[in-house]
Amino acid sequence: MADGVSDTETAILDAALAEVLAHGIRRTTASDIARRGGIARQTLYRYWPDAQAIFAALVTRELLAVLPSGGADPASLDDLVGVLTETADRVRRMPLVDRLRDTDPELFARYILDRLGTSQRAIVAETARRLASGQREGFVRAGDPSQLAAMVLLITQSAVQSAPLVAEWLPGEAWRTELGAALRGYLAPVSV
DSSP states (O other): OBTTBOHHHHHHHHHHHHHHHHHOSTTOOHHHHHHHHTSOHHHHHHHOSSHHHHHHHHHHHHHHHTSOOSSOOOSSHHHHHHHHHHHHHHHHTOHHHHHHHHHOHHHHHIIIIIOOOHHHHHHHHHHHHHHHHHHHHTOSOSSOHHHHHHHHHHHHHHHHHHGGGGTTTSOHHHHHHHHHHHHHHHHSOOOO
16 A cells, blocks of 8 residues: 555546546546446445545546655756656646547546646646746746746646647647746746
8 A cells, every 4th residue: 555545545536537537537447447347336435425436536546646756856947847848748748638639528527627626726836836946046037926826826837728629739849848948937036
């Protein structure tokens, strides 16, 4: 058991991921997840009240898994932008994100436009911490780190969500380069 998550919870979320990737969220039921996980539906309900709660936990797990963990704080604006851009690119390339965008756009939009979830709160908190460190070192502009982090979330979330729309002009590496330029311009100290 890692990080307080039981083997059964992990197995349920792994089964949910496999079902969602195969069929999308709308076509995945608690019964499908239990069957794929090789457990009774009642076992599944000991951990989550319904399939929607499982999907929320799944999205949170998958997004938190791509966040950078530990390590030293970035020593320069370029290092910080590199961490932010790499993290956004990992999210952009997640099979779950592609599947939600393709098969369940309304649900995808709800998580982006209407609901601030656990993973987004964790991303803002970690980004604010890194921005505050950058402010102390003098390579991030002044301002409330939580407010700056919220705007970084909006910029990167929008870039991730809309990446397929502009892939003609911004394929992979160009997308990363331009997102990095946007973040660098937003976070750089203001010259007088």
